[in-house]
Amino acid sequence: xALCIAGDGGxxxxxxxxxxxxxxxTHVQALLHMLETATGRGPTVxxxxxxxxxxxxxxxxLIVVLSDLxxxxxxxxxxxxxLRSRRHDVLLLQTHDREELDFPFDDPTRFLSLEDDRQIExxxxxxxxxYLSEMRRFLEGTRRELARADVEVQQIATDAAPDRxxxxxxxxxxxx
Amino acid sequence: xxxxxxxxxxxxxxxxxxxxxxxxxxxxxxxxxGFGAIEFVLRSQRQKARRLRLRQILLLALRCLxxxxxxxxxxxxxxxxRGVQASQARGxxxxxxxxxxxxxxxxxxxxxxxxEKARSEALAALERLGPDEPATVGLCAGPGGISSxxxxxxxxxxxxxxxxxxxxxxxxxxxxxxxxAAAARALGESPVPGKRIIAFSDLAAHAIRLDAPPPLVPxxxxxxxxxxxIRPNVVLVDAGQGGDLSNAAVIATAVRASxxxxxxxxxxxxxxxxYGARPVSGLQVSLKIGQNIVxxxxxxxxxxxxxxxxxxxxxxxxxxxxRVDLAREEAQGLDEDDGQDFAVQVPRDVxxxxxxxxxSSLRSRDEAFFVEAALAPAHTFGxxxxxxxxxxxxxxxxxxxxxxxxxxxxxxxxxxxxxKLRQAVMHRGMGLFIALGDHVDPDAYNxxxxxxxxxxxxxxxxxxxxxxxxxxxxxARFGVMEWTHPLFRVFGPLEREGLESxxxxxxxxxxPEQGARAHTLASYDDGAPALIEARVGAGQVLLYTSSxxxxxxxxxxxxSFLPVLQQSVSWLADALEQRQPAPAVxxxxxxxxxxxxxxxxxxxxxxxxxxxLRRENAHPDDGIVAVSEPGQYRALVAPPGAxxxxxxSLTFVAALDPRESDLRRVDExxxxxxxGGAASAQVAASSAAAExxxxxxxxxxxxxxxxxxxxGEGALTRK
Numbered sequence: 064x065a066l067c068i069a070g071d072g073g074x075x076x077x078x079x080x081x082x083x084x085x086x087x088x089t090h091v092q093a094l095l096h097m098l099e100t101a102t103g104r105g106p107t108v109x110x111x112x113x114x115x116x117x118x119x120x121x122x123x124x125l126i127v128v129l130s131d132l133x134x135x136x137x138x139x140x141x142x143x144x145x146l147r148s149r150r151h152d153v154l155l156l157q158t159h160d161r162e163e164l165d166f167p168f169d170d171p172t173r174f175l176s177l178e179d180d181r182q183i184e185x186x187x188x189x190x191x192x193x194y195l196s197e198m199r200r201f202l203e204g205t206r207r208e209l210a211r212a213d214v215e216v217q218q219i220a221t222d223a224a225p226d227r228x229x230x231x232x233x234x235x236x237x238x239x
Numbered sequence: 240x241x242x243x244x245x246x247x248x249x250x251x252x253x254x255x256x257x258x259x260x261x262x263x264x265x266x267x268x269x270x271x272x273g274f275g276a277i278e279f280v281l282r283s284q285r286q287k288a289r290r291l292r293l294r295q296i297l298l299l300a301l302r303c304l305x306x307x308x309x310x311x312x313x314x315x316x317x318x319x320x321r322g323v324q325a326s327q328a329r330g331x332x333x334x335x336x337x338x339x340x341x342x343x344x345x346x347x348x349x350x351x352x353x354x355e356k357a358r359s360e361a362l363a364a365l366e367r368l369g370p371d372e373p374a375t376v377g378l379c380a381g382p383g384g385i386s387s388x389x390x391x392x393x394x395x396x397x398x399x400x401x402x403x404x405x406x407x408x409x410x411x412x413x414x415x416x417x418x419x420a421a422a423a424r425a426l427g428e429s430p431v432p433g434k435r436i437i438a439f440s441d442l443a444a445h446a447i448r449l450d451a452p453p454p455l456v457p458x459x460x461x462x463x464x465x466x467x468x469i470r471p472n473v474v475l476v477d478a479g480q481g482g483d484l485s486n487a488a489v490i491a492t493a494v495r496a497s498x499x500x501x502x503x504x505x506x507x508x509x510x511x512x513x514y515g516a517r518p519v520s521g522l523q524v525s526l527k528i529g530q531n532i533v534x535x536x537x538x539x540x541x542x543x544x545x546x547x548x549x550x551x552x553x554x555x556x557x558x559x560x561x562r563v564d565l566a567r568e569e570a571q572g573l574d575e576d577d578g579q580d581f582a583v584q585v586p587r588d589v590x591x592x593x594x595x596x597x598x599s600s601l602r603s604r605d606e607a608f609f610v611e612a613a614l615a616p617a618h619t620f621g622x623x624x625x626x627x628x629x630x631x632x633x634x635x636x637x638x639x640x641x642x643x644x645x646x647x648x649x650x651x652x653x654x655x656x657x658x659k660l661r662q663a664v665m666h667r668g669m670g671l672f673i674a675l676g677d678h679v680d681p682d683a684y685n686x687x688x689x690x691x692x693x694x695x696x697x698x699x700x701x702x703x704x705x706x707x708x709x710x711x712x713x714x715a716r717f718g719v720m721e722w723t724h725p726l727f728r729v730f731g732p733l734e735r736e737g738l739e740s741x742x743x744x745x746x747x748x749x750x751p752e753q754g755a756r757a758h759t760l761a762s763y764d765d766g767a768p769a770l771i772e773a774r775v776g777a778g779q780v781l782l783y784t785s786s787x788x789x790x791x792x793x794x795x796x797x798x799s800f801l802p803v804l805q806q807s808v809s810w811l812a813d814a815l816e817q818r819q820p821a822p823a824v825x826x827x828x829x830x831x832x833x834x835x836x837x838x839x840x841x842x843x844x845x846x847x848x849x850x851x852l853r854r855e856n857a858h859p860d861d862g863i864v865a866v867s868e869p870g871q872y873r874a875l876v877a878p879p880g881a882x883x884x885x886x887x888s889l890t891f892v893a894a895l896d897p898r899e900s901d902l903r904r905v906d907e908x909x910x911x912x913x914x915g916g917a918a919s920a921q922v923a924a925s926s927a928a929a930e931x932x933x934x935x936x937x938x939x940x941x942x943x944x945x946x947x948x949x950x951g952e953g954a955l956t957r958k
Contacts, residue, residue, distance in 0.1 A: 133275055163276040171269035176277040183277065184269050185284050189291050193283035198276060 069112030077111020251310030258302030308945030332433030339440035341413030357439035379418035423454035485515025488900035502621030596649035609795035642812035648676025651683035665776025670811020693773035845870025
């Protein structure tokens with residue numbers, strides 16, 4: 064089991080942090096520690112990170128990707144397809160904040176990008192309908208595109224209970 | 240020009256600042272938020288940016304419009320018609336609606352009268368009054384000004400509407416000046432500071448007194464001392480809308496006997512007035528007796544002038560009622576004055592027997608010469624048929640059928656003839672005229688005629704010998720005359736001199752009166768009776784103490800002799816041609832004088848219903864009635880304790896006030912000046928201006944605009 068945290072680059076382009084493959088119990092501890100301490104910041108180059116992961120995996124592996132795919136979606140999806148073409152079993156856990164899914168804002172808000180310096184002032188009530196439509200189209204498009212490449216996608220809200228998410232996922236894989 | 244009833248509400252326009260503030264509040268600095276899906280926010284914003292800006296501006300505009308519309312509607316703006324004075328009071332106004340209900344308002348334009356037009360205008364004006372404006376309604380007719388209504392202004396719209404809906408024009412004249420003053424007084428009872436009078440009238444000049452003071456609203460009852468009366472706003476709505484109200488009318492009708500038309504021939508003279516600016520030619524005039532049209536003619540009437548048309552008819556004896564009518568003009572006119580009723584007492588025919596006591600082959604010396612001439616058909620229009628017999632012949636004829644017997648210088652009648660005379664006079668009511676002469680012996684007369692003589696003859700007095708020198712000077716003249724008696728009523732002041740100039744040379748003196756039955760109608764300048772009458776039984780006896788020929792007096796050769804003798808015969812036969820009573824004028828009171836020995840019990844109006852009677856202490860038997868409509872009025876009289884009977888001689892007709900036929904308008908400038916000047920008075924020529932100070936209301940349209948703005952705002956905010 065290995066863990067690769069994508070980012071805007073560190074030791075390797077597109078990879079902020081990496082925990083190599085190992086199967087010892089201490090490795091699991093180290094992996095959990097890295098997950099707990101990881102924070103989201105800066106831009107992400109997901110395709111590079113996926114290339115890195117495919118390279119490190121070497122043989123046929125299960126590659127679980129946790130991402131919202133908001134970054135450069137057009138490049139990320141081919142990268143995921145590439146993983147599948149290398150006979151890896153790819154599972155995308157597409158995670159989104161509940162606010163991103165429901166856009167529940169009322170007051171005028173200046174939206175700041177988490178990955179770059181983009182920002183915009185908007186009346187959420189006035190653009191909610193349009194935003195939700197865009198979001199739906201994005202999620203549907205991603206799911207449809209990756210489904211064609213035989214990439215399994217599970218969309219998860221961040222406020223969902225992890226055990227329920229995991230249970231659902233396991234049931235689906237068992238049925239497959 | 241825009242005006243506001245409640246300008247204080249215009250402060251509400253300041254509330255427009257609220258949506259602007261909301262708009263600005265929405266534009267305030269927003270809170271920052273890190274957001275992963277900013278790409279979608281950016282896309283959505285790009286898509287909607289233009290539409291959102293437009294929507295925001297639209298929302299702001301609609302909200303401002305909503306508030307402005309409500310504020311403006313509350314201030315009750317109105318669009319004032321051109322010509323309305325600028326100084327109309329603002330705010331609610333106590334309002335008096337006055338409708339001219341005079342006869343002239345019956346003027347018809349097409350199928351509608353001016354009154355109907357005025358009534359609908361008044362109803363519309365009432366509906367337009369604000370809920371905070373008390374109102375009162377009055378009808379203006381009659382000499383007293385307001386005929387009904389005009390109480391204290393109230394908010395009882397239902398009562399005011401009912402009164403207007405049930406209002407009807409009268410036959411009376413109107414005093415609009417007095418009515419406006421009454422309306423101003425009524426407005427003084429309302430605590431509302433604004434005062435307004437809206438009057439609906441034809442603005443006929445005859446109804447407005449330009450020399451009267453303007454109407455003033457008295458200060459309220461509890462006002463401090465020194466408070467002054469205020470001048471109300473007066474709006475006069477011209478029911479005729481400035482159109483030409485030309486009119487032709489029958490303003491007078493006179494009836495007189497006409498010898499040229501034969502027995503009982505009468506001329507009806509109608510005076511036709513043209514109040515228009517154009518001449519009227521070929522106007523048809525018809526004379527109706529009862530239900531039949533008996534004569535027709537045409538008349539030309541100059542503009543603003545009058546013309547007379549004479550129509551003739553042979554009338555039956557007794558009370559005759561008729562009517563003169565003009566042909567009705569279809570397009571417009573006052574139909575009510577196109578005709579006028581009249582009533583005339585046509586005396587019955589009289590049959591007289593002249594007993595000639597001194598016939599002569601020389602006609603001028605015949606005792607009956609002047610009497611026959613006076614009673615000739617040419618002079619009596621055939622009403623009196625006289626037959627002359629000498630004394631002997633007369634003694635042998637039956638007196639049945641004769642209404643009057645004239646004894647002219649007849650020797651004392653034989654006992655049989657005297658008895659026939661007495662029977663005819665006392666029991667049949669025959670009249671007896673006695674004139675003296677040389678054949679009369681006073682003592683024999685007293686013996687033969689006895690009680691038939693008003694007073695016994697005493698002796699014959701010769702004042703002067705006829706033909707002698709200075710006889711004219713010493714002859715007796717008529718002295719005291721009872722001019723009001725029917726015998727002399729035909730003499731006007733100028734004609735009386737002709738009677739007084741008669742000279743009498745010889746006449747009979749009478750013995751002192753033993754009872755009070757005789758009544759001296761004329762006496763000589765020495766006080767001796769000349770004409771004396773007495774009621775004997777059912778008949779009347781008239782004694783002339785001189786001769787009916789020129790043997791004792793020169794009166795028979797004078798013009799004044801004829802009418803006196805004709806009147807005497809008619810009076811004795813109780814067939815006197817009455818002077819036609821002047822017609823009553825609608826709107827005035829009429830005193831119906833009871834004949835002697837009777838009492839006026841009832842007076843029936845044109846509809847046959849009895850009218851309320853008023854009596855005065857000075858003449859308790861007479862009845863006084865208010866004449867309120869044109870037509871024929873009949874009187875029922877009764878002697879004390881007896882049954883009522885109709886008295887034809889008391890029948891009279893009521894004619895319309897001719898002033899009401901003249902619908903020429905008062906000068907607008909003078910009228911405004913009389914009402915206090917253009918600052919407080921206006922004359923509205925159209926129905927739109929009837930609203931007066933209100934003008935055309937805009938508040939309802941503004942409320943509609945506000946509602947639409949609210950709907951739009953709601954639709955935009957829901958999106």
